[in-house]
Amino acid sequence: MNNILVFCETQNGHLKRSSQELLQKGAKSGHKVFALLLGSSSTAAPECAHHGAKVVLTAKSPALDQYNSELYLAALDAACETSNPSVILAATSSSAKDLFPRFAAKKNLGLVSDGIALTLQGDEVLVTKPLYAGKCFAQASFENSQIKIVLMRPNQLPVDHANSSLTAEVTDLQVPQLDLSTIVKEVVKGASEKLDLTEANIIVAGGRGFKEAANFKLLNELASVLGATVGATRAVVDEGWVSHSMQVGQTGKTVAPTLYIAVGISGAIQHLAGMSGSKVIVAINNDPSAPIFQKATYGIVGDLFSVLPALTEEFRKILKA
Amino acid sequence: MKIFVCLKQVPDTDTRIKIQGDLASIDANGIKWIVSPYDLYAIEEAIKIRESNPGTQVYVITAGPKPRASEALITALAMGADEGILINVAQPLDANQTAKALAATIKSEGGAKSENGARLILTGRSSGDYNQSSVAQMLAEYLEIPHATVISKLQFSPDSVLVERDIEGGAKEVIQLKLPAVISTNKGLNSPRYSSLPGIMKAKKKTIKEIDFTILGVSAEDFKVKYSNFTLPPDKPAARLISGDVPSQVSQLVKVLRDEAKVL
Numbered sequence: 001m002n003n004i005l006v007f008c009e010t011q012n013g014h015l016k017r018s019s020q021e022l023l024q025k026g027a028k029s030g031h032k033v034f035a036l037l038l039g040s041s042s043t044a045a046p047e048c049a050h051h052g053a054k055v056v057l058t059a060k061s062p063a064l065d066q067y068n069s070e071l072y073l074a075a076l077d078a079a080c081e082t083s084n085p086s087v088i089l090a091a092t093s094s095s096a097k098d099l100f101p102r103f104a105a106k107k108n109l110g111l112v113s114d115g116i117a118l119t120l121q122g123d124e125v126l127v128t129k130p131l132y133a134g135k136c137f138a139q140a141s142f143e144n145s146q147i148k149i150v151l152m153r154p155n156q157l158p159v160d161h162a163n164s165s166l167t168a169e170v171t172d173l174q175v176p177q178l179d180l181s182t183i184v185k186e187v188v189k190g191a192s193e194k195l196d197l198t199e200a201n202i203i204v205a206g207g208r209g210f211k212e213a214a215n216f217k218l219l220n221e222l223a224s225v226l227g228a229t230v231g232a233t234r235a236v237v238d239e240g241w242v243s244h245s246m247q248v249g250q251t252g253k254t255v256a257p258t259l260y261i262a263v264g265i266s267g268a269i270q271h272l273a274g275m276s277g278s279k280v281i282v283a284i285n286n287d288p289s290a291p292i293f294q295k296a297t298y299g300i301v302g303d304l305f306s307v308l309p310a311l312t313e314e315f316r317k318i319l320k321a
Numbered sequence: 322m323k324i325f326v327c328l329k330q331v332p333d334t335d336t337r338i339k340i341q342g343d344l345a346s347i348d349a350n351g352i353k354w355i356v357s358p359y360d361l362y363a364i365e366e367a368i369k370i371r372e373s374n375p376g377t378q379v380y381v382i383t384a385g386p387k388p389r390a391s392e393a394l395i396t397a398l399a400m401g402a403d404e405g406i407l408i409n410v411a412q413p414l415d416a417n418q419t420a421k422a423l424a425a426t427i428k429s430e431g432g433a434k435s436e437n438g439a440r441l442i443l444t445g446r447s448s449g450d451y452n453q454s455s456v457a458q459m460l461a462e463y464l465e466i467p468h469a470t471v472i473s474k475l476q477f478s479p480d481s482v483l484v485e486r487d488i489e490g491g492a493k494e495v496i497q498l499k500l501p502a503v504i505s506t507n508k509g510l511n512s513p514r515y516s517s518l519p520g521i522m523k524a525k526k527k528t529i530k531e532i533d534f535t536i537l538g539v540s541a542e543d544f545k546v547k548y549s550n551f552t553l554p555p556d557k558p559a560a561r562l563i564s565g566d567v568p569s570q571v572s573q574l575v576k577v578l579r580d581e582a583k584v585l
C-alpha cells in the first residue's frame with residue numbers, strides 16, 4: 001500500500017465533485033489517501049473523510065484562502081513532507097494547472113495533465129489522455145519520477161454515495177512565511193456564478209445560428225431550466241456576443257459534460273476539439289449536412305428559433321413532474 | 322531590454338492525424354505545421370511591448386527538428402520579432418526536457434538575473450499537441466523567477482507587470498509580479514498580427530542562431546513522461562435524427578434523454 005495525496009478544492013464551502021472523484025479513486029485502489037485542504041476550505045475536512053480520505057491535511061492561514069502560486073507551492077511542499085506520497089492527484093483546475101508543473105520541476109518529478117482515465121495498480125500509474133486536441137489518444141506513463149503527479153479532467157471518474165460514518169485524522173500543516181514576488185491584488189468575479197464550463201455536468205452551447213447577441217437569451221432560459229452552464233463557439237465570441245470565458249474548443253475550454261446541447265453550431269473541427277469528450281451530444285441545426293450531426297448522439301434538423309423555446313418548455317414540464 | 326518568446330510548432334488545427342506503426346507517435350507525413358495558436362499571443366505581446374519601450378529586443382526560441390522548426394521562427398520573425406534561436410533536436414522532448422533546454426538557452430543569452438539578461442519571458446498557455454500547460458511554470462522554476470499563467474491582460478513597467486489571469490467561471494485574478502518573470506498567454510490578450518509579405522522578406526534576412534540540443538546538459542533522467550499506445554477516437558455513428566413536427570420532436574428528444582441516454 002502506498003500513500004496518495006489528493007489536492008482538494010471547494011466551492012461555497014463544499015468539496016467539488018472533481019475532488020470527490022479523486023478521493024474515491026484513491027480509496028478504491030487500496031492506497032492510503034491523504035486530502036489536502038488549504039485556507040478556508042479546511043471546513044470540508046469531514047466531507048473528505050466521507051469520500052475516502054484517511055488523513056486530512058489543512059493549512060488554515062487566511063493567506064491561503066486565495067490561490068497564490070508561491071504560497072501554495074510552500075504548502076504543497078509541507079503536505080508532501082508529511083504524507084510522503086507516491087502519487088499526487090488533482091483536477092485540471094486553474095489553480096492546480098498553475099501550481100503542479102512548477103512543483104514537478106522543483107522536485108524533479110513527472111507530471112501528466114489532462115487525464116481522462118487513470119489506472120492505479122500496485123506501483124503502476126497509467127493515464128489516458130487526448131492529444132492533438134482530441135484527434136488521438138495515448139497512454140502516458142512515468143519515468144525517473146519518485147512521485148507521480150496526475151491532473152485529471154473533471155467528470156471522468158464515477159462518484160459513489162458518500163459514507164458519512166467515515167472519519168479522518170486531521171493535521172494542520174505549518175507553512176513558512178515568505179517574501180513574495182507574486183501578489184494577488186484582487187479577484188474580479190465573473191458574470192456567472194454557475195459551475196465553470198470545465199466542471200459542468202450539462203452544457204448548452206450556441207453558435208452563429210443565433211444571428212445576434214440578444215437571441216442568446218433563448219439559450220440562457222434553457223440553461224436555467226436545466227441548471228446548465230452556457231458555452232459558445234469562437235465565431236460568436238469574436239463577434240463580441242459573449243465573453244471568451246464561454247468559448248469551447250481548441251482555443252477555448254475543453255469540456256466533458258454528461259450532456260452537451262449544441263444549438264446553431266456547425267461543428268467545425270476546432271469546436272469539436274473542445275467538446276467531443278461529452279457523453280451525450282444533442283445537435284439542433286437547420287442544415288442537415290452540418291458536420292455537428294456526425295458527432296452528435298441525437299439531432300433535430302430545424303429552426304432553432306422555433307425548436308429551442310419548445311424544448312425549454314418541454315424540459316420545464318418534465319423536470320417539474 | 323530583452324524579451325524572450327518560447328514557441329512550439331504543432332500540426333495545423335484542421336490537420337487529420339494518423340498514427341505511426343509503433344503506436345508511439347503520429348505520422349508526420351503530409352502534416353502542415355503552424356505556430357501553436359496560443360503562442361501567437363505571446364509573440365504579439367512581446368512586439369507590442371517593444372513598440373512602447375525603445376531599445377527592446379525580442380528573441381524567439383523553439384526546440385524542434387531542423388529545418389522544419391525554423392519555419393515557426395520565421396513566422397514569428399515575419400510578425401516582427403528580432404532574432405531567432407533554434408534548439409535543434411530530432412527526438413520529441415517532454416515538457417520537463419523542453420523547459421530545461423529553454424532555461425539553459427536563456428542562461429547562455431544572459432540568463433534572467435543579470436542586467437543584460439531576460440526581463441520578460443512569454444509563451445502560450447498550452448500547446449496544441451500534448452496540452453500539458455507546463456513549460457512556462459517549469460521554465461520559471463529553472464530560472465528561479467516568478468510566473469503567472471493564462472494571462473489575458475498585461476500592463477508592463479520596467480520592474481513589474483500587472484496581469485489578469487483567467488480562472489473558473491469567467492473570473493480573473495489580478496496579479497502583480499516582480500520582473501523578470503515568465504508569463505503564459507491566453508486568448509483575449511491581444512489580436513496577433515499577420516505576417517505581411519514585406520515582413521516575410523525581412524524575416525529572411527534576420528538571424529536564426531542554431532544551438533545543438535546535446536550541448537545543453539539535458540540528461541536522460543530529465544525525461545519524465547512517456548507516451549505509448551496511440552489510438553484514434555472510435556468511429557461514432559452519425560446522430561439519430563428525430564423527425565416530426567416541433568412539438569413531437571422536442572417531446573421525443575426529452576424522452577430519449579431521460580429514458581434511453583439517462584442523462585437527466
Ligand SMILES: Cc1cc2nc3c(=O)[nH]c(=O)nc-3n(C[C@H](O)[C@H](O)[C@H](O)COP(=O)(O)OP(=O)(O)OC[C@H]3O[C@@H](n4cnc5c(N)ncnc54)[C@H](O)[C@@H]3O)c2cc1C
Nearest residue numbers: 207208209233234235249250251252264266268271286304
Ligand atoms: C486556429 C483556430 C482556432 C479555432 N478555435 C476555435 C475554438 O476554440 N472554438 C470554436 O468554436 N471555434 C474555433 N475556431 C473557429 C472554427 O473554425 C469555426 O469558424 C467556428 O467554430 C464556427 O462557429 P459557428 O458554428 O458558431 O458558426 P458557423 O460555422 O457559421 O455555423 C453556424 C451554424 O448555425 C446554423 N444555423 C443558422 N441559422 C440557424 C437557425 N435559424 N436554426 C438552426 N441553425 C441555424 C447553420 O446551419 C450553421 O451550421 C478556430 C479556428 C481556427 C483557425
